[in-house]
Every structure is written in structure tokens, then in C-alpha cells.
Amino acid sequence: MTETYVDPSPLNFQSFKDLPRDTPIHMLNLLLYRDVAEYPHGHDHAGKGWSGRRAYEEYGKTSGPIFRKAGGRIVWRGRFETMVTGPEVRAWHDGFIAQYPNAGAFFAMIKDPEYQKAVVNRTAALVDSRLIRFAPGEAGEGFG
Template identity: 75%
Template sequence: MTTYIDPSPANFQAFKDLPRDQPIHMLNLLHYRDDADYPASHANAAKGWSGRRAYQEYGKTSGPIFNRVGGSIIWRGVFQTVVTGPDNMQWHDGFVAQYPNAGAFFEMIKDVDYQLAVVNRTAALLDSRLVRFEPGAAGGGFG
């Protein structure tokens, strides 16, 4: 099974090539490790945390930066089952993060404190997806 924690260079370049001055929504799908996988030298390595607990630490440590750049969570949910898609597509949690623009996302990931916090995300996740969308109108029908 191929897993994804960080973007490939090609995917990140495609993200960077899109407009940076418009609002974006980022769909996050998360599959946690049973046990967090920190580097041995990290302060959290000996705490015996689950992947979910390590992700909570990521949220706690990255949250102030996310808020400072204007980010907000506009939807979150707990996975139940796949209706259309591969049977092995299993997630624990999902959420949509909204940013005022892609520049805010870049500001966040370049922040020194964020770069320290992201170690918790890496330790937490067995697999993930991060998908950028341009916001559209809500409500009404499917079309």
C-alpha cells in the first residue's frame, strides 16, 4: 500500500503554480498510526502517544499559527464507511480548512514554529490526503 504524508515535489509545484490571491479550501483526510512514530531524539518520543494523540499535539502547537494567517475549519467529520471507492480506503477523520488565500497557507508552512509543530503531524499519520479546492457556492442541488 502506498501511503502519503508529505506532498511530492510535482504535486507541490502544481499547488504553487495555482493563483495565490484567492480563497482556498483544503480537504484533509487522516489515517492515524496506532503508535506515534517520533524521531528517537524528539521530546515526545518516550511519551507512548497514539497517532491520534500526536495529531492532537500538532493541532495544539500549529493552531495559533493557523489562526494568525486567517485559517479556519469549516467542516469536520469522523469516518464511517466508503460508499463509492476502493474498499481499502480507510480514514479516521476528515476536515476542510479554509484559508483567505494560498499565500496564507505558504506563510503558515514557512513559519519556524509551524515547522517545529509539523513533526507531530508526521509522527501521527500513517496515511493522509491534502486536496486543494477553489470554494464554490453552497446550498441548492448537485449541479
């Protein structure tokens, strides 16, 4: 069985927190949805039979205003087609890059009480994910 990740490990999150907080960041998100979302017992959406994709849509709807208030925006979005380099056993459903003005804005977003309510939809939706921080670079015609 392939290891799966939905939430950051304490070590990985500490590495994120140790990086500069006052520079723009890009966050690459790779998403693999559950067939059926897994909400905690007693949650408003538990038992609705939503797909993981539907639960993630709910996450986007409920977290979007907080994301935008933090200065975030999506700078690239795509639908997975095939793995060219990497393990053949891993296929992603969707991917996107979220841009934040700085890591402080990301922290403000995840600490927002409304975001903390919304993120349960993300957890219910995903069987696996990657969230990778990059420093934005210059786009251009070459690889270097």
C-alpha cells in the same frame, strides 16, 4: 500494500505553487492515524507511547495559533463512517476542510518557524493522509 502519503511530492507541491495565490482556498484533509506515533529519535515526545491520534492532537494544539494567525479556519469536520465510492481497503479516521484567505496565507503558515516545529507531530501521527486543494464554490440544494 496500499500506497500511503503523508507529505506532498515535489511534483504535487509544484502544482499547488503554480495555482493562483491570491484567491480563497479550501483544503480537504483526510487522516489515517498510526496506532503508535513515530517520532524521530531524540524528539521530546519520542518514547512517550502516544497514539497517532494523540500526536495529531498535539499538532493541532501547537499549530493552531499559527493557522489562525494566517487567517485559517475549519469550515467542516467529520468522523469517517464508511467508504461508499472508492477502494474498500482505505478507511479514514477523520476529515476536515480548512479555509485560508488565499494560498499566500497557507505558505506563510508552513514557512513559520514555530509551525515547522509543530509539523513533526503531524508526521509522527499519520500513516496516510490526503491534502486536496479546492476553490470554494457556492453551497446550495443541488449537485450542479
